[in-house]
Amino acid sequence: MIALALAVSYIGMLVLCLAMDRHGRDVLGRVPGRGGRLAARLLGSALLAGALVLCFDRWGHAIGTTAWLGLVTVAGLVLILLLPFSVRAAGTGARMACLLAPLPVGAMAMGVFAG
Structure with missing residues (x-):
């Protein structure tokens, strides 16, 4: 669950x-329009x-x-360390987070159904 929360946080910060x-x-190759900025x-x-x-x-809660x-x-x-030096690495990190984040959830679900 920690990895999932960290991945979601990373992706959220990147979208912001x-x-x-x-x-x-830098990342998209164009300045996002007003609607794109609002959506992001x-x-x-x-x-x-x-x-x-x-x-x-x-x-x-506490x-x-x-x-x-x-x-x-x-x-x-x-992101502060990645964006100025390697924009592609920041995007790659988001893609990896999307791929790896469901793993803890899947492992947890397998544990629930197995036991």
């Missing part, structure tokens, strides 16, 4: 970065809220909030 002119131009902000915020819900589910803040900080730090 794409709402900015500079990062949108809404989607990024929804993903971060989803990560918060995952943390609440795992640890409860510890979950603290864990979520830590996960969002780690995701943001990774």
Whole structure:
């Protein structure tokens, strides 16, 4: 569940970065329009809220909030280090997060159904 929350946080932070002119131009090759920026902000915020819900589910409200803040900080730090140096690595990281994030959920479901 931690890996899933971290992956969702990373993707949410990356989508919020794409709402900015500079990062949108670097990653997408063009500046996103007004509607695109609004959609990216809404989607990024929804993903971060989803990560918060995952943390609440795992640890409860008190510890979950603290864990979520830590996960969002780690995701943001990774993006801060990746975006200026390698835009492709930031996008590759998001694709890997999409692929790897369901693994803990699948393993958890297999454990539930096996036992």
